[in-house]
Amino acid sequence: MIRTKPISGELLALKNQIEKYAIDYGLDFFPQVFEVCDYDTINILAAQGGFPTRYPHWKFGMDYDQLSKGYAYGLQKIYEMVINTNPCYAYLLQANNWVDQKIVMAHVYAHNDFFKNNAWFSHTNRNMMDVMANHGTKIRRYMDRYGADAVESFIDKVLSLENLLDINELFETSALKRSRKELVDQEKVESEDDGYLNDDRSAALKSFMRTKARATKKDEPKEEVDEAVSAERRHVSTKDVLGYLIQNAPIEGWQADIIGILREEAYYFLPQRMTKIMNEGWASYWHSTIMTQRALDASEIIDFADKHAGVMHMSKQNINPYKVGIELMRDIEYRWNRGMFGKDYNECPSMKDKIEWDTKLGKGREKIFEVRKSHNDISFIDEFLTPDFCERQQLFTYKYNARSGRFEIDTKDFNAIKQKLLSQLTNFGQPIIEVEDGNYMNRKELLLNHVHYGIDLDVNFANETLRNLFAIWRRPVNLKTKYEDKEVIFHFDGKEFKPQG
Amino acid sequence: MDHPIKRDHARFRKIVKGKIRDNLRKYVSHGSQIIPKGTDKFTVPMPSIDIPRFKFGDKSQGGMGQGQGKPGDPVDGQQDPNGQPGQGETGEGEGNKELEVELSLEELARILGDELELPNIEPKGKKSLKSVVNRYTNIGTTGPDSLRHLRRTYKQALKRQISSDSYDPENPTVVPIRRDFRYRASDTKVEMQNAAVVIYMMDVSGSMGDEQKEIVRTESFWINLWLKSQYKDIEIRYIIHDATAKEVDEHTFFRTRESGGTLISSAYNLCKEIIDKDYNPNEWNIYPFHFSDGDNWSADDTKLCLDLLDNHIFPASNVFCYGQVESRYGSGQFYKDLTAKYGSQNENLTLSKIKNKEGILDSIKDFLGKGK
Numbered sequence: 001m002i003r004t005k006p007i008s009g010e011l012l013a014l015k016n017q018i019e020k021y022a023i024d025y026g027l028d029f030f031p032q033v034f035e036v037c038d039y040d041t042i043n044i045l046a047a048q049g050g051f052p053t054r055y056p057h058w059k060f061g062m063d064y065d066q067l068s069k070g071y072a073y074g075l076q077k078i079y080e081m082v083i084n085t086n087p088c089y090a091y092l093l094q095a096n097n098w099v100d101q102k103i104v105m106a107h108v109y110a111h112n113d114f115f116k117n118n119a120w121f122s123h124t125n126r127n128m129m130d131v132m133a134n135h136g137t138k139i140r141r142y143m144d145r146y147g148a149d150a151v152e153s154f155i156d157k158v159l160s161l162e163n164l165l166d167i168n169e170l171f172e173t174s175a176l177k178r179s180r181k182e183l184v185d186q187e188k189v190e191s192e193d194d195g196y197l198n199d200d201r202s203a204a205l206k207s208f209m210r211t212k213a214r215a216t217k218k219d220e221p222k223e224e225v226d227e228a229v230s231a232e233r234r235h236v237s238t239k240d241v242l243g244y245l246i247q248n249a250p251i252e253g254w255q256a257d258i259i260g261i262l263r264e265e266a267y268y269f270l271p272q273r274m275t276k277i278m279n280e281g282w283a284s285y286w287h288s289t290i291m292t293q294r295a296l297d298a299s300e301i302i303d304f305a306d307k308h309a310g311v312m313h314m315s316k317q318n319i320n321p322y323k324v325g326i327e328l329m330r331d332i333e334y335r336w337n338r339g340m341f342g343k344d345y346n347e348c349p350s351m352k353d354k355i356e357w358d359t360k361l362g363k364g365r366e367k368i369f370e371v372r373k374s375h376n377d378i379s380f381i382d383e384f385l386t387p388d389f390c391e392r393q394q395l396f397t398y399k400y401n402a403r404s405g406r407f408e409i410d411t412k413d414f415n416a417i418k419q420k421l422l423s424q425l426t427n428f429g430q431p432i433i434e435v436e437d438g439n440y441m442n443r444k445e446l447l448l449n450h451v452h453y454g455i456d457l458d459v460n461f462a463n464e465t466l467r468n469l470f471a472i473w474r475r476p477v478n479l480k481t482k483y484e485d486k487e488v489i490f491h492f493d494g495k496e497f498k499p500q501g
Numbered sequence: 502m503d504h505p506i507k508r509d510h511a512r513f514r515k516i517v518k519g520k521i522r523d524n525l526r527k528y529v530s531h532g533s534q535i536i537p538k539g540t541d542k543f544t545v546p547m548p549s550i551d552i553p554r555f556k557f558g559d560k561s562q563g564g565m566g567q568g569q570g571k572p573g574d575p576v577d578g579q580q581d582p583n584g585q586p587g588q589g590e591t592g593e594g595e596g597n598k599e600l601e602v603e604l605s606l607e608e609l610a611r612i613l614g615d616e617l618e619l620p621n622i623e624p625k626g627k628k629s630l631k632s633v634v635n636r637y638t639n640i641g642t643t644g645p646d647s648l649r650h651l652r653r654t655y656k657q658a659l660k661r662q663i664s665s666d667s668y669d670p671e672n673p674t675v676v677p678i679r680r681d682f683r684y685r686a687s688d689t690k691v692e693m694q695n696a697a698v699v700i701y702m703m704d705v706s707g708s709m710g711d712e713q714k715e716i717v718r719t720e721s722f723w724i725n726l727w728l729k730s731q732y733k734d735i736e737i738r739y740i741i742h743d744a745t746a747k748e749v750d751e752h753t754f755f756r757t758r759e760s761g762g763t764l765i766s767s768a769y770n771l772c773k774e775i776i777d778k779d780y781n782p783n784e785w786n787i788y789p790f791h792f793s794d795g796d797n798w799s800a801d802d803t804k805l806c807l808d809l810l811d812n813h814i815f816p817a818s819n820v821f822c823y824g825q826v827e828s829r830y831g832s833g834q835f836y837k838d839l840t841a842k843y844g845s846q847n848e849n850l851t852l853s854k855i856k857n858k859e860g861i862l863d864s865i866k867d868f869l870g871k872g873k
Contacts, residue, residue, distance in 0.1 A: 003504065044506045053505070058516055061509030062549055159552050316566040316576040323567065398576045399563035406575045410563065420565055431555050455557045464553030479555075 003044070004035040004052075004091060011036070011092075015105060021294045022109040026369065027286065029112035030126070031087035034105065036094045042078050043067040045091055049269065050083035051132045055139035055261070056148075057155055080104040084115040084272070086126035099303040102295050103287050110286035114279050117373050120271040123173055128268055135261045142254050154255055158242070158262045160468035163430045165270055166239035239434045241448070242266070248438050249472050259472075273428040274376045281325015282372050284311065288326065314394075317407075319421070324393065328380070331389050332371060333364035378425045385421070387414040423453065431457055436480065446473045447489075450481035457481055459490075466492040516550065610730035613723060613865075635687040644684025653683035697732040697786040697819075699725065700775060702768040704793035705759045706743040713826040717792045718755050720824065720861050724790065727869055732786065738775055742768035744798070748775070762798050765791075765835065766805040773813040780817075787818040790868075795825045795833035803838050815849040822851045822868045 007015060015034055022029065037045070047063035048054045070076045079100055082090040090108040092101060115121050125131055143151045238244050242263040246256050272279065291304055312323045335341055339359030348354050371380065390412070397420045399410045410416070426432070432451040440447035446469070450457060462479060469477045476493040489500045566576050640653055658677035662668035668675070703709070703717055729735050739754035740746055746767035749757065772789055780787055797803050814821055825836045836852060843850050853867035854860070
């Protein structure tokens with residue numbers, strides 16, 4: 001059943017118009033495809049992360065349930081969905097009014113540009129539409145063969161670990177992996193062969209030579225080597241927990257495949273989680289710029305201002321990424337237009353001079369294009385957040401006051417705000433968990449380490465997660481963390497939870 | 502074929518069904534969890550299943566916000582009432598799944614009905630009264646100035662001016678004259694009216710403790726909610742009894758604690774009197790509910806009760822509901838007596854045993870599941 005249809009007529013004309021503006025401004029994007037659909041379809045798409053087909057799982061049904069109810073009760077409305085593919089697909093809500101469609105289109109072109117140019121997206125699979133569909137087919141087939149319940153409950157368990165990702169994996173392309181492996185192998189061969197095999201014999205022969213070489217070394221003290229190897233294997237220290245499980249857990253082929261599928265999808269979405277502020281800031285900057293400078297008809301100003309203000313709404317409980325993003329982009333542009341950075345500016349003692357500072361540098365636009373290319377949210381905040389900005393934007397941190405039982409504003413201090421923001425963004429907002437030992441206590445137990453930087457884990461959730469991990473690892477699992485300032489190891493042996501230490 | 506997500510959705514609903522029941526039980530047994538906001542708005546969390554993950558404990562984390570305020574000012578209690586229409590999400594968002602919505606009582610009743618699969622009540626035919634109501638839905642040419650419809654008046658004036666060619670688009674002045682005036686007028690409509698009365702009777706003798714009363718209270722909240730959604734007008738009367746019965750207001754009903762013996766017939770007698778005096782069974786749908794722990798003073802009195810039920814209360818009421826709340830001190834004999842006489846399936850009588858707070862939902866279903 002086809003639920004979306006390509007735009008035509010007036011909307012198509014509008015698309016061409018907005019596209020031309022976007023090109024004029026120097027945005028660089030994948031071919032853009034717009035389709036329109038009704039609210040139910042856009043809820044479906046949103047529930048499925050933007051994709052028309054996903055593997056069958058109740059969680060999409062849950063998200064759909066909530067989105068539909070949210071829409072029905074007037075809590076939220078999705079104007080558009082855009083996905084990181086080439087060509088870039090975006091879905092517009094049919095019921096949007098004319099100004100909305102304009103804003104949304106301008107917004108989408110900037111997202112598209114961001115997907116194409118931001119470094120963190122450089123290795124994402126742009127054919128994800130097909131990949132997701134294939135994943136769906138595969139999992140459906142597994143369900144036919146092994147039973148829907150068995151497959152679904154296994155997926156549930158993997159989803160439990162879905163957030164344990166290593167952002168460095170984003171740059172770990174298969175080519176890179178291969179060349180690194182070759183390098184390591186080569187070094188091994190060379191060291192083992194004492195360097196006298198550095199000729200152009202084939203790799204197969206070399207590997208044969210290597211086994212031979214190893215065989216000849218048998219008389220060397222063996223234990224030392226083994227210990228070194230096992231120590232190396234034991235202390236794995238990877239944050240890519242799913243990847244580690246595929247390699248090392250005693251699972252069947254189909255299960256490994258499912259972990260692989262979910263892992264691939266999680267990594268596909270990871271850059272979006274890491275660049276939420278920048279991505280939305282960038283898109284909002286451009287919809288605002290394109291609308292106010294080019295696309296807006298005089299009669300539409302009020303509607304536009306109303307919509308834009310809605311999107312930019314500030315909340316006391318959360319940071320609105322659209323708001324912080326656009327303001328920071330504009331701030332950077334302003335500062336680089338006037339040369340308000342660097343040693344001279346920073347060390348200038350006069351507040352008045354600083355405010356009036358203008359070297360007529362004019363590099364603002366250039367700078368934000370550069371920023372959108374190379375930064376993620378953390379480096380973006382780390383590098384460009386200034387005390388002036390925090391004050392102007394009325395940012396603050398809040399914390400729980402046990403005495404009053406409320407969350408209360410804690411401070412407006414720049415360093416505190418910056419630290420808080422960075423810690424919220426660290427590891428895309430998820431606790432850093434790494435596999436520390438796959439043979440813990442020499443009993444084939446799994447030891448995970450929570451790299452604790454000040455915030456405790458939710459213990460109930462941690463226990464339940466360990467339970468799911470146990471189902472995959474099939475041997476006792478342990479989590480090393482700190483709880484209420486004490487080192488502790490949570491242990492789950494399949495029956496009960498025991499905190500140790 | 503519909504979109505495959507509908508299957509995911511059905512699956513989710515099915516999984517949650519067990520869970521929803523639990524969640525719903527939770528609301529039901531803790532009446533206070535349903536928080537009234539404003540006049541008849543309620544906040545109810547949406548069902549969701551939290552996949553366990555390693556995540557930060559909430560409280561210690563705190564957060565960041567934006568806006569006016571000084572250190573020490575609270576940041577909560579300011580939940581944006583309309584939510585924020587966001588400008589589209591890109592990909593995945595790790596949102597808070599416990600979305601809260603404001604529900605009106607009607608919606609809450611509908612959810613209750615959906616979850617418990619309650620049938621709609623069909624009021625007895627003869628009890629539907631026709632009533633005439635006047636609603637201002639029409640437009641007339643005469644009327645008092647206070648009901649003058651300005652827009653229609655000007656429209657009329659504009660029409661007249663255009664047709665008489667006295668309208669100048671360059672100088673768009675429209676001046677209504679007497680015969681242009683239009684007034685809101687009433688339309689007479691015949692509406693079916695059905696009214697219902699719920700008569701709650703509760704045993705407040707010594708054996709009914711606070712816990713039992715809490716159960717009755719919660720249960721009556723949901724029963725009222727459902728019946729209110731089914732009937733246009735509903736009246737609620739309260740009777741408490743030990744050895745004697747008296748009519749009280751709601752507050753007293755739930756808070757009175759008496760001691761002493763129990764004569765159930767006293768309550769049934771009073772119930773009968775109330776019906777005779779105020780509620781003509783031909784015009785009213787009558788729902789007597791009786792909650793007790795099942796102790797009655799004597800077999801003679803029980804006989805009297807059954808007599809009253811048979812001859813007076815059953816003929817008058819849609820259905821008579823007896824809920825027996827389990828109590829440490831109660832014998833539960835009355836339930837047995839009723840079952841012995843009428844069997845567990847009876848047209849006129851619905852019986853339900855309520856073990857504890859968790860039993861409330863099932864009991865509501867017992868009472869209202871017949872659609873009578």
